[in-house]
């Protein structure tokens with residue numbers, strides 16, 4: 654889910670920069686051609702075709718990070734070539750290239766690319782016969798700092814928005830929206846690679862009694878503690894979601910000894926999850942392994958049936974459907 658949102662964000666930035674670049678550069682293909690500057694017209698045309706191809710490739714393959722990188726380098730190299738060919742007549746193109754780089758790659762990477770472009774222009778172009786080197790460097794610095802601040806702030810805001818979108822506010826576990834997207838991805842990986850996936854529904858036992866006896870605030874703390882204990886006792890690529898109320902889902906990829914894995918987790922919860930006066934709070938587990946042909950609904954239903962049986966068996970236990 655996290656990656657998908659980032660992918661969408663990068664794809665929209667890429668597409669926007671692609672459209673703006675193509676619209677901005679296209680008139681110059683004709684201007685340079687009719688001025689008799691065929692080489693510059695060809696470089697502009699290559700830039701347009703390259704950007705269109707790369708953005709199209711990103712849309713098709715979703716490889717947005719690597720394509721953004723290539724587009725950033727491509728635009729900078731293209732602008733450098735144009736400045737070499739046209740000299741001072743085209744040096745203003747350096748500014749949009751510098752600004753767009755900050756939106757394509759990480760701010761620190763953009764700084765490196767921009768420094769290389771600036772130094773290359775200083776050493777290899779003849780623009781400083783006509784314009785002041787000091788003014789150039791200072792204006793480049795101002796554009797870079799301003800865009801850096803803006804780009805890193807929007808990246809931070811995007812991350813905040815992203816976490817608000819997929820994280821349960823109370824417990825910090827992933828939320829149901831994240832689950833809906835992740836389970837589809839898990840199903841497609843499991844089908845393609847035949848990876849042994851496991852899905853477990855965890856439901857706190859007699860949680861109403863905890864709320865009734867100790868109050869809602871203690872109930873909330875128990876939910877938070879359950880998330881901490883589960884996160885501490887699972888691997889970093891296992892995913893834990895709050896499904897609603899006192900029901901959670903654990904999605905575990907690439908698992909072989911799944912019964913031992915779940916029983917260890919259950920034992921850890923039983924040992925560590927306590928009310929303020931030290932009474933243990935237990936959890937029932939309904940566990941279903943992935944089977945070929947499963948859909949999100951059928952897989953969840955199997956786990957839910959197993960949970961029902963765990964509750965009927967007296968709670969504080971795990972039932973497995975393989």
Ligand SMILES: Nc1nc2c(ncn2[C@@H]2O[C@H](COP(=O)(O)OP(=O)(O)OP(=O)(O)O)[C@@H](O)[C@H]2O)c(=O)[nH]1
Pocket residue numbers: 823856857858859860861862864868869870871872873876897898899964968
């Ligand atoms: N503190 C707190 N309680 C919640 C929250 N969401 C749901 N609950 C409570 O969870 C309890 C769920 O009760 P039941 O569905 O009867 O389940 P249970 O008491 O755990 O019984 P079994 O599941 O059958 O073992 C209710 O008392 C809800 O008020 C929450 O965010 N915070």
